[in-house]
Amino acid sequence: MYGYVRPPLGILKEEETERFRRMYCGLCHTLGRRYGLASRFILNYDFTYLAILLSDREEGERDSGRCPMSPIRSKPFLRGTDALALAADESVILAYWQLRDGVADHDWLHGLPYRSLSAVLEPAYRKAVSFRPAFDAAARQQLALLRELEEARCPSLDQAADAFAALLGAAAGEVVDPVQQRVLGQLLYHLGRWVYLVDAADDLKKDAASGGYNPVALRYGLSDGVWTPESRQAFAVTLDHSVHMMTTAFELWDFGVWRPVLEATFYTGLFHVGKAVLDGTYRSIRRGREKELQE
Amino acid sequence: MNDPYQVLGVPETATDEEVKRAYRELARKYHPDNYHDNPLADLAQEKMKEINAAYEQITKMRSGGSHGSTSGYGGYGSGYGGASGYGGYQGSARQYGGSSSSVLQQVRIAINTGDLTRAEALLANYSDHNAEWNFLRGAVCYRRGWMDEARRYYQTACQMDPGNPEYRRALEFMENGTRTAYSPNGTPFGTDVCVGNPCLTLCCLYSLCNGGGYLLCC
Numbered sequence: 001m002y003g004y005v006r007p008p009l010g011i012l013k014e015e016e017t018e019r020f021r022r023m024y025c026g027l028c029h030t031l032g033r034r035y036g037l038a039s040r041f042i043l044n045y046d047f048t049y050l051a052i053l054l055s056d057r058e059e060g061e062r063d064s065g066r067c068p069m070s071p072i073r074s075k076p077f078l079r080g081t082d083a084l085a086l087a088a089d090e091s092v093i094l095a096y097w098q099l100r101d102g103v104a105d106h107d108w109l110h111g112l113p114y115r116s117l118s119a120v121l122e123p124a125y126r127k128a129v130s131f132r133p134a135f136d137a138a139a140r141q142q143l144a145l146l147r148e149l150e151e152a153r154c155p156s157l158d159q160a161a162d163a164f165a166a167l168l169g170a171a172a173g174e175v176v177d178p179v180q181q182r183v184l185g186q187l188l189y190h191l192g193r194w195v196y197l198v199d200a201a202d203d204l205k206k207d208a209a210s211g212g213y214n215p216v217a218l219r220y221g222l223s224d225g226v227w228t229p230e231s232r233q234a235f236a237v238t239l240d241h242s243v244h245m246m247t248t249a250f251e252l253w254d255f256g257v258w259r260p261v262l263e264a265t266f267y268t269g270l271f272h273v274g275k276a277v278l279d280g281t282y283r284s285i286r287r288g289r290e291k292e293l294q295e
Numbered sequence: 296m297n298d299p300y301q302v303l304g305v306p307e308t309a310t311d312e313e314v315k316r317a318y319r320e321l322a323r324k325y326h327p328d329n330y331h332d333n334p335l336a337d338l339a340q341e342k343m344k345e346i347n348a349a350y351e352q353i354t355k356m357r358s359g360g361s362h363g364s365t366s367g368y369g370g371y372g373s374g375y376g377g378a379s380g381y382g383g384y385q386g387s388a389r390q391y392g393g394s395s396s397s398v399l400q401q402v403r404i405a406i407n408t409g410d411l412t413r414a415e416a417l418l419a420n421y422s423d424h425n426a427e428w429n430f431l432r433g434a435v436c437y438r439r440g441w442m443d444e445a446r447r448y449y450q451t452a453c454q455m456d457p458g459n460p461e462y463r464r465a466l467e468f469m470e471n472g473t474r475t476a477y478s479p480n481g482t483p484f485g486t487d488v489c490v491g492n493p494c495l496t497l498c499c500l501y502s503l504c505n506g507g508g509y510l511l512c513c
Contacts, residue, residue, distance in 0.1 A: 158441035165440065179338065186335055189440055219443065234446075236486040240473040241442040244484070245333070247476070251324055252338045267478050274486040 004198050004277075005191065006045050007261055008269040016260045019059065024048045026078025028067065030088045033080060035124035037068070042095035042121065046195075049265070050171060051087035053184055057256025089128045090135055090171050096125035097139050104147065134173055142167035150213045157238070160215040161196045168192030180253055187249040190242040194270065197239060202277045232278055239274050246270075299349035299356075311357065318350040329477045331468060334409065334438055395427055402431050411435055426456035433465060445469060 007020050027048055031039045061079045066072065078084065099121060102114030129136045146163035154160050169189035175181040200207075200216040207214035208225030217223065220231035227235075247266050255262055276282035300307050303317045323329070325346065330339040394400040398421050405414035414435050421428060433448030449466040456462060478484045 156444065158436070158444045162439075162441065182335065183338070193440060233487065234443075237470060237473070238442045238446070240476075240485050241469070242440070243486075244473045244476045245440060247478070247484075248330055248333055248339070249335055251477075252335055252342065263479060267482065267484070271484075271486050278486065 003044060003046065004195055004202075004273050005049055005265065006269060006273070008264050008272060011268060012261060012264050016264075019257065020048065020052075020261050022059070022062065022076055022078050023052055023055070025067070025075060026080070026084055027051045027087060027091070029063070029065070029077050030080045030084040031091070032067075034085065034088055035092060035127060038120050039092060039124040040068075041117075042091060047087060047091040047094075049191075050090060050188075051084055052258045052262065053187065053255075054087050054171075054175065055083040055258060056081065057254055057258075059257050086132075086174055089132045090174075092121065092124050092128040093132065093136050093139055094167075094171075096121050096128075097143050101143060101147075132174060135170055138170035138173065139167055142170070153213050153218065154215065155218045157197065157200075157215045157219040160200075161193045164196040165189045165192035168195075183249050183253040187246050190245040190249070194239060194242045194246070194274075197235075197242075198274055198277050201235065202282060205280075227278065236274070236278060243270050243274075297345070297349075299352045302345055302349035303353070314350070314353055318346065321346045324477045326477070328475070331472070332434060332437055395425065396421075396423075399427055399431060406431065406434055406438065409438075411438055426452045426459065426462060429455065430459075430462045430465060433469075437469070442469070 007017065009017060012020075024043070024045070028040050028043045031043060059078065060081050062076045063079045064074050064076045066074050096118060099114050099118035103111045103118060105111070106114065142163050146160070146167075149160050149163060166189065168191060169185045172181050172184035172188055175184055197216065200214055203212070203214060204217055204222060204225040204227075206212070206225075207217060208223065214225075216235065217225060220228070220235065222228070222231060243266065250262060250266055273282065300309070303314060303321065305314055305317045309317070322343070325339045325342045327336070327339070327343070330336040333339065394403060398417055402414045402417045402421075405411070405417065414431070418428065418432055418435065429448045430452035433445045433452065436442075436445035436448060446466070446469040449462060449469055452459070452462040453466050473484055474488065476484045
């Protein structure tokens with residue numbers, strides 16, 4: 001996905017941040033164990049959230065160990081569980097199709113990094129498909145649909161977002177408990193819708209310059225990539241309805257120890273990211289941050 | 296039945312005031328107003344029943360089994376199942392009477408029972424795209440999560456029949472409804488109403504990545 005969903009660190013207690021980190025590291029170790037070292041490069045916050053949503057209420061047992069990113073200091077991480085395995089499998093499938101999408105989106109030269117990475121991930125992808133054929137079928141179908149809609153320059157914001165949202169919603173398909181499946185299906189659908197729309201909003205200027213397909217620009221007639229007050233307000237409302245659907249679903253399942261980080265993310269984090277994207281400050285904040293990291 | 300204190304999330308030693316506060320917070324969260332036309336409204340209704348029963352049980356226990364002291368109770372539970380929602384189609388037969396045709400009545404029933412595919416098929420075969428048709432199409436869109444289209448259909452319904460309170464309420468909810476949505480401790484709910492420092496959210500979990508992390512990290 002796109003990295004728009006992230007924990008609001010400023011309002012989270014340190015123990016919750018640490019818990020999130022243990023899940024992040026746990027997913028990374030599970031990826032390594034199931035799919036080999038090369039698969040670990042796909043790790044990101046989005047997949048960590050997927051793992052949290054699919055997880056048990058309790059945190060589960062911990063291991064401690066070194067890894068390529070922490071070769072000296074041993075760090076605690078969550079031991080592999082069924083939920084982590086499911087999240088790892090689905091993450092590999094999603095990451096692979098995202099890379100293939102990148103190949104299709106670019107010319108030969110610019111598609112080279114995507115092609116190389118998808119080739120690296122190919123063996124892991126094949127293995128993941130053997131575990132989760134239904135999810136792979138859903139991913140293929142929805143991404144093909146999304147591509148068709150993009151090529152046809154679909155003017156309906158909801159229809160374009162639906163293709164991506166339904167793909168993420170399908171990640172709940174492997175959940176056994178029927179109530180949990182309904183709740184997660186709804187939550188993930190709207191998380192996917194929100195991510196797709198925020199990403200399109202974030203790309204407004206870039207797409208206006210390149211002439212690339214942008215459902216938000218088409219819907220509101222923003223040919224120069226600049227919001228009008230009315231369109232901005234209408235768009236914020238449609239995002240908020242999706243966040244509302246997420247929070248109402250979230251409250252109907254007991255997420256146990258993961259509740260604080262999820263609650264902070266859904267009730268606060270998403271609004272902050274959405275507002276920064278609409279204000280046009282999201283990219284500069286991220287760029288500034290990356291610069292800081294490099295220094 | 297589960298332990299009523301556990302349901303309300305308070306210890307048995309909680310004061311009456313604490314119990315009441317916990318009950319009110321949960322009732323606000325699962326209130327039907329917060330689950331308007333929500334595809335998961337049935338699950339919220341179950342929660343609400345459980346919370347009401349737990350609160351009633353605690354107040355009874357604390358008053359020695361008499362019914363005398365349930366004065367703090369009510370106001371939330373009693374509203375359930377009533378016509379508190381803006382979507383008139385979810386109500387009783389009384390409201391179906393508002394339909395201009397038997398097909399549109401069937402659409403209302405299909406939406407009410409969660410059979411959106413049937414509702415859509417019926418609407419697709421109905422050639423008179425009048426105000427009610429647009430309203431019902433909007434209701435189907437909302438339940439499917441097509442929020443932008445829902446708003447547009449409701450707008451059309453209101454333009455065609457400006458005096459209809461059912462359509463007006465639906466549009467009002469699409470435009471302002473999330474402002475009154477439940478959020479813990481009453482924090483503001485909404486992208487454009489959220490205040491605060493965006494850095495709060497966007498600070499990288501640098502320590503998590505442990506030095507930049509993997510290729511797609513951060």
